[in-house]
Amino acid sequence: LVPPSGSASTTGGRLPVGDPAAPPVPTGPAAAPAAPAPVAGPAAAPAPAAGPAAAPAPAAGPAARAGRFGTVYSRRPVNGPLPVRRYGATAAGLQPPAPPPQPMRGPSPPPTLRRLTRLQSGTIQPVNYRNLSADHVVASPIPSNYRSALADPSWRAAMADEFQALIDNGTWRLVPRPPGANVVTGKWIFKHKYHSDGSLARHKARWVVRGFSQQHGIDYDETFSPVVKPGTIRTVLSIAASRHWPIHQLDVKNAFLHGHLDETVYCQQPPGFVDPALPDHVCLLQKSLYGLKQAPRAWYQRFATYIKQLGFVASVSDTSLFIYKDGAHIAYLLLYVDDIVLTASSTGLLHDIIGRLHTEFAMTDLGALHHFLGISVTRSSDGLFLSQRQYALDLLQRAGMSECHSTTTPVDTKAKLSATDGTPVADPSEYRSLAGALQYLTLTRPDLAYAVQQVCLFMHDPREPHMALVKRILRYVKGTLTSGLHIGAGPIDTLTAYTDADWAGCPDSRRSTSGYCVFLGDTLVSWSSKRQTTVSRSSAEAEYRAVAHAVAECCWLRQLLQELHIPLSKATLVYCDNVSAVYMTANPVHHRRTKHIEIDIHFVREKVALGHVWVLHVPSSHQFADIMTKGLPVQLFTDFRSSLGVRQASPATAGGC
Numbered sequence: 317l318v319p320p321s322g323s324a325s326t327t328g329g330r331l332p333v334g335d336p337a338a339p340p341v342p343t344g345p346a347a348a349p350a351a352p353a354p355v356a357g358p359a360a361a362p363a364p365a366a367g368p369a370a371a372p373a374p375a376a377g378p379a380a381r382a383g384r385f386g387t388v389y390s391r392r393p394v395n396g397p398l399p400v401r402r403y404g405a406t407a408a409g410l411q412p413p414a415p416p417p418q419p420m421r422g423p424s425p426p427p428t429l430r431r432l433t434r435l436q437s438g439t440i441q442p443v444n445y446r447n448l449s450a451d452h453v454v455a456s457p458i459p460s461n462y463r464s465a466l467a468d469p470s471w472r473a474a475m476a477d478e479f480q481a482l483i484d485n486g487t488w489r490l491v492p493r494p495p496g497a498n499v500v501t502g503k504w505i506f507k508h509k510y511h512s513d514g515s516l517a518r519h520k521a522r523w524v525v526r527g528f529s530q531q532h533g534i535d536y537d538e539t540f541s542p543v544v545k546p547g548t549i550r551t552v553l554s555i556a557a558s559r560h561w562p563i564h565q566l567d568v569k570n571a572f573l574h575g576h577l578d579e580t581v582y583c584q585q586p587p588g589f590v591d592p593a594l595p596d597h598v599c600l601l602q603k604s605l606y607g608l609k610q611a612p613r614a615w616y617q618r619f620a621t622y623i624k625q626l627g628f629v630a631s632v633s634d635t636s637l638f639i640y641k642d643g644a645h646i647a648y649l650l651l652y653v654d655d656i657v658l659t660a661s662s663t664g665l666l667h668d669i670i671g672r673l674h675t676e677f678a679m680t681d682l683g684a685l686h687h688f689l690g691i692s693v694t695r696s697s698d699g700l701f702l703s704q705r706q707y708a709l710d711l712l713q714r715a716g717m718s719e720c721h722s723t724t725t726p727v728d729t730k731a732k733l734s735a736t737d738g739t740p741v742a743d744p745s746e747y748r749s750l751a752g753a754l755q756y757l758t759l760t761r762p763d764l765a766y767a768v769q770q771v772c773l774f775m776h777d778p779r780e781p782h783m784a785l786v787k788r789i790l791r792y793v794k795g796t797l798t799s800g801l802h803i804g805a806g807p808i809d810t811l812t813a814y815t816d817a818d819w820a821g822c823p824d825s826r827r828s829t830s831g832y833c834v835f836l837g838d839t840l841v842s843w844s845s846k847r848q849t850t851v852s853r854s855s856a857e858a859e860y861r862a863v864a865h866a867v868a869e870c871c872w873l874r875q876l877l878q879e880l881h882i883p884l885s886k887a888t889l890v891y892c893d894n895v896s897a898v899y900m901t902a903n904p905v906h907h908r909r910t911k912h913i914e915i916d917i918h919f920v921r922e923k924v925a926l927g928h929v930w931v932l933h934v935p936s937s938h939q940f941a942d943i944m945t946k947g948l949p950v951q952l953f954t955d956f957r958s959s960l961g962v963r964q965a966s967p968a969t970a971g972g973c
Contacts, residue, residue, distance in 0.1 A: 455508055455516045462504045462587050465521065471506060474521035479589045482523065485573045488583070488599035490591060498534060499598050500525045500583040502607065511687075514706050523586045525607035535581045541612035544636035544650045546759055547842040547869075549657070550803065551876060552637070552648050554839045556659040557699045557805045562666050563659040563685040569678040571654030575604035575614025612653065619651065622676050626669065633876040640669070641881060648880065657688060691760060692800075696966070699839075702760045703800030703965055708793050711753050715790055722795025723788060724954075726767035727947040733770065734823045738780040747778035750786050757793070760801040763957045764789065765845040766831065766944050773847065798965040801840065808837040811873060811888040814934070815866035816941035817858040820851075827851055828858035831944025832866035833960060834873060840961045842869055845944040856896035857913055862941075863892050863901065864916040867929055874928065887927055891934035901931040 456470040465471035482488070493499065502525040509517040530536045556563050568574070581601045585591065604611040620630060620638075628638040628649060640647040640660075647660035647669060656679075660666040670681055685693045694701045712718045741747055754768045767789050774782045815832040822829070827848050834842040844865065852858035870888045877884060892898055901920050923929040942948060943956040 456519065458506050458508070465504060465506060466588050470519045471521060474506075474519040475504065475588065478521045478523055479586060481570050482573065482586075485570065485603060487573055487603045487605060488601050490585070490594050490597040491582075491600045493596065493598045494582070497582050497598075498529070498531055500527070500529050500535070500581065500608075502526060502583055502586065502605075504587070510706075514709075522606055525583050525605050527607045527609045527611075530581075530609055535579050536609045537579065539609045539613055541616045542635045544652050545634050547873070548631075548634045548637050548876065549650060550801075550839070550841040551836060551873065552650060552657070552659065552880070553693075553700055553702075554803050554808060554836050554841060555648075555880065555882060557695075557803050557839075558808045558837070559661070560805070561659045561661055562663050563657065563695075564666060564670065565682045565685045565688055566656040566658060566670065566673070567680045567682055568654040568656065569680065571619075571677075572604050572606050572608075572611040572615050574677060575611060575616075575618045577601055577604055577608075577610070577614060579610070581608065615654075616651070619677075623649065626672055631876065631879050633872060633879060637876075637879075639879060639881075646881060652689060655688060657685060689759075690756070694965070697805075699805040700803040701800055701963075701965060702803065703798070704757055704760050705797050705800070705965075708757060708797055711750075711757065712790060712794055714753075715750055715787075717787065717790050717794065720787075720791050720794055723791045724795070724950045725947070726764055726789045726792040727770065727785065728788075729947040729949060732821050732823060733774070733781055733785065735774055735777065736779075736824070738782075741778045741780060741783050744778050747783055747786065748775050750790075751775060754786070754789060761799065761962065762801070762833070762840060762843045762960050763796075763799075763943065763953075763962050764793075765843055766829075766946070767792075769829075769845040769847070799962055800965060802961045802963050804838050804961070806838050808839070808882065809884065810886055811836060811870055811877075811884055813866045813870050813888060813890045814939060814941040815859075815862045815890060815892050816939055816945050817848075817852075817855075817862040817894075818945040819855040819858040821946070822847065825851065828861070829945045830858075830862035830865050831941045832862065832869065833941050833944065834866070834869055836873070836877075838961075842873065843944060843960075844869070854896075856894055856900065859892055859894035859897035860900055860913060860920075861916055863890060863897055863931060864920055866890055867920050867923055870929065871923065888929050890929055890931045891939070892931060893934055893936045893939045895933055898931050898933045 456468050459465040459468060459471055462475070465475060502523060505522045505524050507520045507522070509520045511517050527536075553563070555561075583599045583601060583605065585595075585597070585599060591597065601608075604614040608614075616636075623638050624630070626640070627642065628640045628647075631637040631639060636651045638649040638651070640649070645661055645665050647658065647665055649669075650657040658666060658669060660669065673679060674681075684695065687693065690704060690707050692703045692705065694703070709718075712720070751768070751771045754764065755772065758764050758768055767785070771782060771786050771789065812835045813832055815830070817831070818829040820826040820828055827850070829845065829847050831845045832843065833840060846865075848858065848861055852861060867888075867890060870890065874884060874888065900917060901924055920929070920931070924931065936942065940956050940959050943953065943960070948956065
């Protein structure tokens, strides 16, 4: 509100504190001297003059000013003139605003101190946004269709790279669509590729055909393709670590595109990259594509044919293992689809093989083995450390248990679960997905083998107690994220196995659970936890079946080592904690309790007679295979887990496993 014209002073019409009805201060040359300021101490100082008219002293209490509707009081202390409101037009019945205050003359009032900010005081330095570069690639969201991908520069570049690779490889040629031909459709698949530490590596686009639309006998026939076994990988790595050989990993670019097709297959042109001159033509495939039923088989045959020309020989024990030997020079090559692990007795031989592979296939030498099949590999002076920490973190996040509390064991010591306990789970697909993901985690975690085997028994009809066991396993994984399998660099001249069975442990079928652990030197290379296929009538029978399973695995490993040119001169020691089972391996007498397991008895006895296997007794307190057949107390479980080679990562590598 604006005071009436002529009644306001040059300071905005302020009245001195005191009598609310005091008249306004006159203005002009004849103004009276200013009234003294209120006394704030022993003596009162006069108010400073403000030009021809004296300005009132600053009030120490509430300020007052005259307005249209009377005197207006304010609790805010006023150190200067109040701002005058200005309006665009004078309202009816209102006086025009007072003129702006004149500048004060004479000594000015003391300035009001203003608190300095940390930026002004220099505590915080200003940020320079010039010449900045991103330290990592920002991941674009995975598109739902190819149209959305073409609108994103990152995904469009990935699609263009994939299409150009197909053209450069001569994957197809465009032909008019034959009448009545089965044309296989396809789609673009998009995925983020990550480094071992979880950071984004690149955007990957793949043109994949829908193989389910193929017709057997017309555009495909045989489809089987082998992959290397986990036991073979651990055996080869233990040999390389023991002999201090260099280990490299290779990645074949667009591996399936190298396979040659024996059948006639047509597919559509990739959407977004249709030839504008021939939009109605179809692709006659010259080489295989991802998604074809025969693509893995065609790639394996193509690679195996070439690698044999270099002097490699495919192993009989594992056809995805290729062995090269030339005098004292030895090399091993492991093939898992398009991932290759290569180790050799010398660095020169290793680089020579890599160079010859480069001439035939487009591949990338990723250097020393560090990340293979989702497994982080860390090499040190005492061997190799295999860990799946990042995979475990992703699994916990997918299950919504990233912040869960941990537990010390994956399973309790109570009896095994029944298939009919509890109510069915609301979402069986979630249970099956988590159980399947946990299976892959057992590649480097033998301490999880028994618990995961138990939850996999109920995939057909999961129930709430079964889901509770899955969550307990995940809680155990949460507490052991940095754990992994250690492959030592010690001697590898012995093969030792521990075997055990839990007789009639299944409450529904009364079948037994067999388990074994096989060590090459001091390194665990193979293990198993499996329910037996038949019911055992005695504990001796159940234990003997477990011995037969372990002996069969040891025979396979001995044959594998023979092909790797590392023959074992000593017999394999098989430890069992059942005296009757040990007795039956050497006693030729049959009786009615063992007649129906005669095949297993003859198999084990034959190996014992040949001197390949010795079956010995071991106390239950030293039976490491117990961890594969039953739940154990915390202290015993921890001791056995350490004996299996499962340990924590060193502080230098814990973050990158």
